[in-house]
Amino acid sequence: MAISGFEGFEKRLELQFSSHDPDIGVGLRNLDFKSIEKVLHEVQCTVVSALGNQHFDSYVLSESSLFIYPTMIIIKTCGTTQLLKSVQPFIHLAETLNLHIVALRYTRGSFIFPQAQPHPYTSFSEEVVYLEDNIPESLCYKKASVIPSKLTKHSWHVFSAGAEEYTEDDLSGLYTVEVCMTDLDQTLARKFFRHPNDGKNGDSAGREMTEITSINRINPKAKICDFAFDPCGYSMNGLDGDRYSTIHVTPEDGFSYASFECVGSIYNDDMADMVKKAVKVFGPGTVSVATTNAGRDMCMRIKNAVESLAMKCRSSSTDEFPAAGMVMFQTFTTRRNRI
Numbered sequence: 001m002a003i004s005g006f007e008g009f010e011k012r013l014e015l016q017f018s019s020h021d022p023d024i025g026v027g028l029r030n031l032d033f034k035s036i037e038k039v040l041h042e043v044q045c046t047v048v049s050a051l052g053n054q055h056f057d058s059y060v061l062s063e064s065s066l067f068i069y070p071t072m073i074i075i076k077t078c079g080t081t082q083l084l085k086s087v088q089p090f091i092h093l094a095e096t097l098n099l100h101i102v103a104l105r106y107t108r109g110s111f112i113f114p115q116a117q118p119h120p121y122t123s124f125s126e127e128v129v130y131l132e133d134n135i136p137e138s139l140c141y142k143k144a145s146v147i148p149s150k151l152t153k154h155s156w157h158v159f160s161a162g163a164e165e166y167t168e169d170d171l172s173g174l175y176t177v178e179v180c181m182t183d184l185d186q187t188l189a190r191k192f193f194r195h196p197n198d199g200k201n202g203d204s205a206g207r208e209m210t211e212i213t214s215i216n217r218i219n220p221k222a223k224i225c226d227f228a229f230d231p232c233g234y235s236m237n238g239l240d241g242d243r244y245s246t247i248h249v250t251p252e253d254g255f256s257y258a259s260f261e262c263v264g265s266i267y268n269d270d271m272a273d274m275v276k277k278a279v280k281v282f283g284p285g286t287v288s289v290a291t292t293n294a295g296r297d298m299c300m301r302i303k304n305a306v307e308s309l310a311m312k313c314r315s316s317s318t319d320e321f322p323a324a325g326m327v328m329f330q331t332f333t334t335r336r337n338r339i
């Protein structure tokens, strides 16, 4: 049997819902925890920590994160989890609250260990078939695309489907940034290993990692829910008003990986600075940045911010999705010689 390590690259799903009733209140946040746990069981992960605020609930999972807003669910999971098994259950649970699905977006990078993935994650076309079989016909504005890069091992997979076409006028002003980093600096990665017999649990060791790595300075306004795995690995969710951020770290040498994801607002221009601070925490050899609806100006600012860390932009590609708008995929590698 081939020996492989932990698959850090996450699969990410965003589900948007709508109601005929204008007074939805807390909407999906009314879902009871037992029902959520049942869906997560299908996906093959569990909740290890949770934190909510007046806008949304966040869960750190044994494999990444879940965010529940009144009309939106974002779930990302890594390893060999069965993320897409959550599509049908979430759609049905939402229907019990009179919320119907209006848009879905599935994204992922290129797996480090593709041969270790179960069906349908063995090929993007299989994932697309699975998704098309499990979403209602009303989501008719569909597109699947693999956005390439000059780094042959890195491409960005996107499937988007919506009941309506995306128009710039729909802009809520929010956009998403998904950063994937590999080949982490070994000294920095070591900070995400637990110290044996230190008397700490996953929460207190996670809190310590958040502080010693300066993750808490990426967005000082964010309330952080963090967790350290044993013997290594780290996850956090940040809550800043209605905006979330999330970081996941697989620090093992040979397949090290970290991700930073954040929702940004066009009315708030601190994103490039946050991406820069997040990349600095890990000193990666390779970085990819996928932005959805950020606009070319913000993409350029992010590019300049990453390049200021002795990295060089190797490629930049865009694609348009009828229900999701513009996705830009940029890749970077370090300029420094690594020992």
Ligand SMILES: C[S@+](CC[C@H](N)C(=O)[O-])C[C@H]1O[C@@H](n2cnc3c(N)ncnc32)[C@H](O)[C@@H]1O
Residues within 6 Å of the ligand: 006, 007, 008, 009, 010, 061, 062, 063, 064, 077, 078, 079, 229, 230, 231, 232, 233, 234, 235, 248, 249, 250, 251, 252, 257, 258, 259
């Ligand atoms: C869940 S975390 C972060 C996930 C994130 N997508 C990533 O890879 O960066 C994964 C790291 O935690 C470690 N880990 C330790 N115990 C784990 C567990 N019970 N479940 C998942 N990962 C665990 C893995 O070896 C890996 O280093």
